[in-house]
Amino acid sequence: SYVLTQPPSVSVAPGKTARITCGGNNIGSKSVHWYQQKPGQAPVLVIYYDSDRPSGIPERFSGSNSGNTATLTISRVEAGDEADYYCQVWDSSSDHLLFGGGTKLTVL
């Protein structure tokens, strides 16, 4: 079955750029979506279809997807961006929705 691999943690200083990766076999051929989840809260969609931002999500959040890696990029990181981030795809071969294991973003 298809597997999405994320680094368990990423740390970044305020004002710098954070990059969170999501690896999968030929993931560039799939649409990747990203969610932010803060402690005790439901997930929030921050990027869909690789690079689109829902209304209300800051332009600091962007996404890309090519080859075997999709990337969520957060520019000018703020303390409020500290959260868990999950990538997600729909695996049409199994009719299953898949999440990556999640990445904890720490703002130093």
Add this chain to the structure above:
Amino acid sequence: EVQLVESGGGLVQPGGSLRLSCAASGFTVSSNYMSWVRQAPGKGLEWVSVIYSGGSTYYADSVKGRFTISRHNSKNTLYLQMNSLRAEDTAVYYCARSPSLSYMDVWGKGTTVTVSS
């Protein structure tokens, strides 16, 4: 306002059953793909099940044969019937909307299920 509100969680013994509900407002459940996603304590998100707008249903291998997803169109409500519950089913259960078979743009706040004797 577009909203999802889950209910029905609680404490249940191993082998028991529980039915979760997810009441939608501001949109029509039957016109969307609707999923259940769970999160065990301290763990990541795990997709559980989806019901297509056309009515087809699909399940994660971990719950197939034990859980049933359904909807009541006139009540605009999504359900998850959970049977033969195990300790590893302990989690916060979220319902979520997918306007297309891809991303989930609206999530409920979740309901907690604890399976323990």
